Amino acid sequence: MYKAIDKQTPALEKYIDQLVKEGSFKTEEIDEMKTRVWNILEENYAKSKDYRATSKEWMTSSWPGFKSPAELATEILPPFPTGAAKETLKHIGETISSYPPGFKIHSNLARIMKARAKTIETDSNIDWATAEGLAFGTLLLEGKHVRLSGQDVERGTFSHRHAVLHDQETDRLHVPLKNVGHGQAAFSIHNSSLSEYGVLGFELGYSLVNPNSLVLWEAQFGDFANNAQCIIDQFVASGEKKWLQRTGLTMLLPHGYDGQGPEHSSARIERYLQMCDDNPNHFPSEEKLSRQHQDCNMQVVYCSTPANYFHALRRQIYRDFRKPLVAFNSKLLLRHPMARSSLEEMSGDTHFRRFIPETEEDKLTSAEKVKKHIFCTGQVYYALVKAREQNKIDDVAISRVEQLNPFPYDHIRDYADKFPNAEIVWCQEEPLNMGAWAHVEPRLRTSLRETQSHAGKEIRYAGREPSASVATGNKKVHLAEEYAFLSEALTGEVRKPSDVVGGVPVF
Template sequence: MASPNALVLWEAQFGDFHNTAQCIIDQFISSGQAKWVRQNGIVLLLPHGMEGMGPEHSSARPERFLQMCNDDPDVFPKLSGDFAVHQLYDCNWIVANCSTPANYFHVLRRQILLPFRKPLIVFTPKSLLRHPEAKSSFDDMLPGTHFQQLIPDDGPAAVSPQKVKRVIFCTGKIYYELIRERKSRGMDDAVAVVRIEQLSPFPFDLVKAETDRYQNADLVWCQEEHKNQGYYDYVKPRLHTTISPTRPIWYAGREPAAAPATGNKHAHLMELQRLLDAAFNLETFPGKL
C-alpha cells in the first residue's frame, strides 16, 4: 500500500501454509478497499495441485478465496468494449490459475500496468515447473500480446466445432492430464478442452462464446480437487447464469472429502483415473452440476 508502483509477491512454501496468514488475508487483503478505501496490489503465490504429496502439501484452499470474491454469480453482466477492465475495477481481488508461462508472465505484468491496484491470488502447481508441455514461445510475450482470461481449445476439435461431442472446462494443471488422456483415447476430434485461467472476475463473455461455439456438445466442469473443495461451488452458479438452463453441465472430479488429498500414492492415482474416466465417458456421469 505504501509503494503502489512496486510489484510485491508473497509466496507460501506450500499453498496449505497460507492459513497462518488467514487473519491478514481476511482483514486487510480481501476487504481493505471496501473498509478503508485503500487499494493494494500484493500478489499471493500459493503452490496448489493434487500431486500425490498428501493432505498438507496439496491444497491452497481456492474455495476460500473464491468464496470471498464480491462478484454476483446470478447476474449476467452488461457487456461493453472495456468490460474486462470494468470487471477488474469492481472486484475486490483477482484469482487466477495460469497453465502457461506466458500467461503467468502477463498476469504479473498486468498488476503494474493497471491504472489501479487489486490483490492477485495465483495458484501455482509445482509440477508445471518441470512439465515438458508447460512451455510458451517468446512470441506469446512480445508487444501486442496480453493475459488470456480463457484459453480456448486450438486443436482438431476447434477446426470442426459442430462435430465436437463434449466440451470440458477446467483450470490449472489438470488441463495437461486431460489432454494426455484425450490423446491416448484418440478423442482429439470429439472433445474440446477449455481453460479458464482467471476465475475471478469470472469471464462470463468468453465462456458464453465457447458454449455458443460448440452447440451440439455436452458441457463438463472438470477439477482434480474434491467436490466440496476447489472451484466447483464458485463456477457452478456462474456457468448456469451464462448458459441456457435447458443445457445441462456435468461434474467430473473427486468425490467430497474432509481432507484436501489422500496421503497414499496408489489411492491418488486411482482417484485421478476415476475422474478422467468420468470426464471422457460419453455415456453417463456420476453427478450433475
C-alpha cells in the first residue's frame, strides 16, 4: 500500500496542474503564493521559541467588564439582589397573560390566561410558568437577551408555558414576551428537533460569546439529556477547568416521581451532583463560604417554590461572573396548589434562597420537643408536609435544601441546632442508589460536625430501596413505595396506611 501511495502524484501538484492548464493561475503566481505561506510558517516557528501564551487566548470571547478566572480565584465578589420592582412585575404579568384584540386563542388556553391574569391582579397564587415569564420579562426590559430552545418549549411539554400563542382561525402567532416594552432586548424561543447532542452543543457555543444573554436549553423530559451527555461531561461540567471556557448556560430538566415510566421519572440528579467539585469532608472557611459560587464548577438547584425559580434564573445574569446552572423543575409542582408564590417574594431586595428552614408558621411543638428534623429537596417536601398534617404530627420539622451545589453548609450548621434533640433524616423519593443522597450525606455530616447538638450523630435515610430501574412504572407499586418512605421519614418505621384520604396516607 505504501509503495502504491509513493507512486501517486500528490493532490496539491494535481490541483496546481489543473489550475495552470485552465488558465486560472500562472506558475509564477503559484510559486509566489507558496513562498509567502512558507515564510509565514517559518517566521512564526521562529517566534514560537520565545513565545509565552496567556490564558486570554484560550477564551472564546474576552467578556469586557467581567472577572477573569484568575481574578475569581483571588477576589471575593458581592452577591446582588435579584428582585424586581413590583410595578414592573405587574406590567409583565399583564403582558404575558393577554393577547391582541381579535386574536382567537383556544378556549382552554383562554381560561389559563384568565387565571394567570387574576394571580397577577391579586398578587397571590403565582405558579411556576408565570414566575418564569416574570423572570424572562424583567431581564428583557433590563436589556438582557433571553434565548430558550428544546423540544416543545414554546408551549411547554406539560402544557404550562404557552410562550407562543396561535390564532385558531388564521394560525397567526403572538409572542407576549416580545412585547413587554419599547427598547426591550430580543426574546428567542424555538422548538428543536430530537437532537439533544447537537442542540445543547449549539446553545453552549452561543452562551460563550455574550455573557449578557440568558441562554437556556430544556429537555422535554429530564432523561432526554442522556443523548447530550458528552456535551455535559466534557464542556458544561469541566469546560472552565480544562479550557477556561466560561459559560452561564442554563439547563432546565423536568424531574419528579409521579407513578409513570422509568425514563420519564428522573432527570438523573445523581449524575450532575457526581460531577460537582467541592470536597464534602471539609467545612468551608468563612472566606470559602463567601466565594462558593465563584469556586464551583456548576450550580445544581431543585427549587420548591416559583419565586425561588424566578431568582435562580435572574441570578444567572446579575453577577460579575458566569457559572453553568442545572435546574431540576418538578412536573408536579407546575400546578400544585401549595407551590405558589407572591409578587412580594420576587420584588425589592429579595434573592434566591439556598435553604428554606422550617418556620414557626408550621405550628410545631416547642423546638426542644421536636423528635425528627427532615431535610429534603424538591417536590417530596409537599408530600411530607401533607402527610404530617394529615396524621396530626407536630414533633417533626421539615427543611428544604434548594441548592444542592454549592452545598449550603452554613445554613445546615445554623439551623440544625434550632431543634437540638431531633434525629436528623434525609428523605428523597428516588431510590437509595440515585437522587441526591450520595451527594448530601457526607456534606450533611460535615455540616453537623460544626453544630452544638448534632456532632457525631448518624443521618437516617428515608427513601426508596436501591433499584436498577429509575421507577417502577406501576402506579399501585409506586404509591406503596411512597407511603412506605413517608411513614419511615415521619415515624421512624415503615407503616402500611390504615386509610388514604385525598391521596394522603393515614398511618
